[in-house]
Amino acid sequence: MFTTQGIIMTLILGALAGWIASMIMNKNAQMGAGANILCGIVGSFVGGLIYGLFSDNPTPSTFTQVLWAVIGAVIVLAIVNAIQNKNNPTHTNNRPRR
Numbered sequence: 001m002f003t004t005q006g007i008i009m010t011l012i013l014g015a016l017a018g019w020i021a022s023m024i025m026n027k028n029a030q031m032g033a034g035a036n037i038l039c040g041i042v043g044s045f046v047g048g049l050i051y052g053l054f055s056d057n058p059t060p061s062t063f064t065q066v067l068w069a070v071i072g073a074v075i076v077l078a079i080v081n082a083i084q085n086k087n088n089p090t091h092t093n094n095r096p097r098r
Contacts, residue, residue, distance in 0.1 A: 014040030017066060021073030025081070043073025 015033065018040030022028045031039070047068030051060065060068070 010041065010044075011037055013066060013069065014038075014044055016040065017043055017069035017073050020070045021077055024070075024074055025077045027077060027081075039073050039076055040069060043071075043076045044069035045072065046075055047072025 015037045018031075018036035018038070019028070021039060021043060022031045022036055044065075047070070048065075050072065051064070051068045
């Protein structure tokens with residue numbers, strides 16, 4: 001079902017997509033390689049679902065797959081950031097006025 005080459009390519013492309021998304025969202029300094037890979041793989045799944053909703057092409061090019069993986073990873077990072085900021089209000093800029 002899964003080949004070694006397929007798993008390695010998933011990890012490499014997931015890391016690439018997660019790294020690009022972390023740079024877009026200004027989270028690159030806070031994320032390590034493992035977080036980039038995880039974010040890229042989850043983002044690839046999310047991006048693939050979105051691509052499937054808007055396109056009738058069942059076999060996109062590799063560039064299109066990476067592009068949608070990055071878009072999905074940005075969405076995943078935005079959701080994670082929103083959850084973290086909601087749970088930790090000390091990181092907001094809501095300072096009392098003097």
